Amino acid sequence: MIWYIELVITIMVVICGIAAITVRDLLGAAILFGAYSFMMCLLWAIMGAVDVAFTEASVGAGVSTVLFVAAVFRTSRRTKD
């Protein structure tokens, strides 16, 4: 695979991961977690694991994000750290 695309996606994965746990707004953290899931799905598709990438795209970037947003809706949105 073209190595610089892979490098960019890898750096994006790490940045999304660090941002998802640092942001103070829980709704933003849930959306960033969805973006992190989708970047991981791309990484696995590059490595040739198409079934796993399909599952992660539908489960991680789809249902998992919706469940997080529903839970944040029912509890509070602000967090102290």
Place this chain on the structure above:
Amino acid sequence: MHDLILTIISKYNYWIYIVLLMIGLYAMMVKKNLVKKIIGMNILQTAIILFYISIGAKKDGTLPILLHTHHTGHHLVRAADYINPLPHVLMLTAIVVSVATLGVALALAIKVYHQHGTLDEDEIHARIRK
């Protein structure tokens, strides 16, 4: 020195997985909010899945789906042409189990919120001790 550079470049997929694993572990240990801990748990799970998938990759291997099987008869399939499908199978199970665990963890967090009115770990400890 040249040896060290070569080692780092030829095994760089392991470094990514170690970085993500440590990010997830840090979030689970240090963050006080319950939802942040749950996000850290999921980051840890996806990092482990990345490790297994990267074990299964092969140089010049193609996807583990066979083509032209019913037309040209059963000619020989060489294992070195296709990437290893066994870690993919195990990780499919892992992804589905991770979403099930996420559902139960979020249900527990909502229950804690009903009981104590907050999702912050320090405040919950203070209220339990009172």
Place this chain on the structure above:
Amino acid sequence: MKVVGLIIILLCGGLLAYATTDFPNWGDPTSPAAMHVSAYYIENAVTDTSVPNIVTAILADYRGYDTMFETAVIFSAAIACFLLLRIFTPKSSQSRLYRHIATGITLRIEPGGKLPEKSDTFERIDSSWVPHDLIIKTACRLFIPFIQIFGLYVIAHGHHSPGGGFQGGVILGASILLFAVSNDLRSTISRMGEKLTAFLCSAGVFVYAGTGTLCMLLGANFLDYGALASLLGVDPVLARSHGILMVEIGVGMTVMAVMVSLYYILSSDGKLNEGL
């Protein structure tokens, strides 16, 4: 606490990085993970089961026992969520909110009061109401049938392309979640109720285990699909392919029902009256 956490993860990361010097290189065809069993699976999957997608063949046939217990795990996650959060309140003891469409006045009817009969002047709303968003509702109504057809296609075509039971089940569940997010939760529950969801959850696991028991009743081992050849009237290789399709359908049903059930319980605090 933060400093202790940083020290711990630096130590742990350093130890793991030191351990990676012993691992095989990336992409090595002679690494231990790629020999032995995996080579057998790649070379013999099509001759044994006539399914070109090797991952589906391993998942549902060679390692079918693991997949059955994984389906049971996700079913038990739905049960756990249900037992944690579900609250049953009788419908007559809640106050309802109605809105007069022409003027925008909101009525709150306490339990025991007289409810407005079904007419066009009053609509029932949730406690967090936003104005009528026509674009989202219409766009989602156009999309949802195609998403469902795609989900069914992914389940049925799992033999030849990436896909299978899990992916198709999650896509089907996501279509119902889209309907619940664009319209409100109450209309979704009136279309796909809680009892139907619970029935589908358990029916999927039952189909999977039932296929295995059927093979056992026909004389072979548990989950040995070659025994279905006498029932279906084909040769054993094709019977294994059909057995894989049957268990994938079971898995798809369970996964779809579990996703929908988790959303219902999480977004409405267990009360199933109003949601996101």
